[in-house]
Amino acid sequence: MEFRRVFLLILGLYFLIDTVNSNHIHFWRRNEQYDNKIIANQFNITEEPLQAQSVTSCGRLCSNLRRSPAFSYMETFCYMYNSKPTDSDIFTTLGGAVYYSEEPNAKSIKGADKMYTYLDGVDLCVQVYSDWRNSTDAAEKCQSDGGHLITLDTTEKLHALSTFVLQKTLYQIGLEKTEGNWRWTRDNTLVFDPSLWYTNEPNGQNSSPPELCGGFCKCGGKPGIFDVPCNTPYPFICEY
Structure with a gap:
């Protein structure tokens, strides 16, 4: 398990560095409806949360993966999702988590x-x-x-x-x-x-x-x- 966490941390740092040179045409929008929640039945692309130092860093990781249109962030944990949540999704409570979804740049x-x-x-x-x-x-x-x-x-x-x-x-x-x-x-x-x-x-x-x-x-x-x-x-x- 310790090896897996180290691997995911390295993977997260790689995406954080690489995203500086990426060309994205979207921005992240806060959606308080899903704050303090984790979407359990589609969590998450990497199976475990990646490490990120801020909401901005978490958004950059998601942008760089290109397959993650939404994320929740709490402290240093970045939870990325395969799709935007719907009311039919299963949620678990995570106090302090903030939710963002990807929206087109007009x-x-x-x-x-x-x-x-x-x-x-x-x-x-x-x-x-x-x-x-x-x-x-x-x-x-x-x-x-x-x-x-x-x-x-x-x-x-x-x-x-x-x-x-x-x-x-x-x-x-x-x-x-x-x-x-x-x-x-x-x-x-x-x-x-x-x-x-x-x-x-x-x-x-x-x-x-x-x-x-x-x-x-x-x-x-x-x-x-x-x-x-x-x-x-x-x-x-x-x-x-």
């Missing part, structure tokens, strides 16, 4: 309806279009989806997107230079962070044609923003 559902991919780490629904369009035509296509050319205003967004696109390919994004300043087309009140430029960019203001729009590329092993001509066609990325 934004991810809306994006999925439009064939967009949800990037949960940065809360973005994105679509990468491989057909080549200039800035105006790309923006119109995004608008027809109900979205806009993507705003990449943080380092976290750059890195999240870099795992999702072709390397060494420039993509049109929602950035342009107007009245001498670089502005995001979705919200021109957002201050552009110069640290997002790729090395030695921008460098084309005096080119012919001038490079007054923004592009994104994972080039040379790192992501960054480039200046590109607005009328030159590129693949593009929409955000919903």
Whole structure:
């Protein structure tokens, strides 16, 4: 029995570490109706509770298993279930246990309806279009989806997107230079962070044609923003 407990503890730690890199499109919602209870007739995926240091850690374990849509948590014990409980289930009392169930993320559902991919780490629904369009035509296509050319205003967004696109390919994004300043087309009140430029960019203001729009590329092993001509066609990325 002692060996089994050690094994389950190690298994729990593995899932806790691995979930940091997982891509989940759900969130956990508290349901007090089932607090102080354990669902006995379907308890539980691992036969015994896993160890978790908090409710959040327990939720991460369940998310990573992908087969566990509900859990109860008490102190350091994480009880995971094969399905959400119903009134016909058999319950045992466990004072202090809190119950959570998995619910869809509304934004991810809306994006999925439009064939967009949800990037949960940065809360973005994105679509990468491989057909080549200039800035105006790309923006119109995004608008027809109900979205806009993507705003990449943080380092976290750059890195999240870099795992999702072709390397060494420039993509049109929602950035342009107007009245001498670089502005995001979705919200021109957002201050552009110069640290997002790729090395030695921008460098084309005096080119012919001038490079007054923004592009994104994972080039040379790192992501960054480039200046590109607005009328030159590129693949593009929409955000919903």
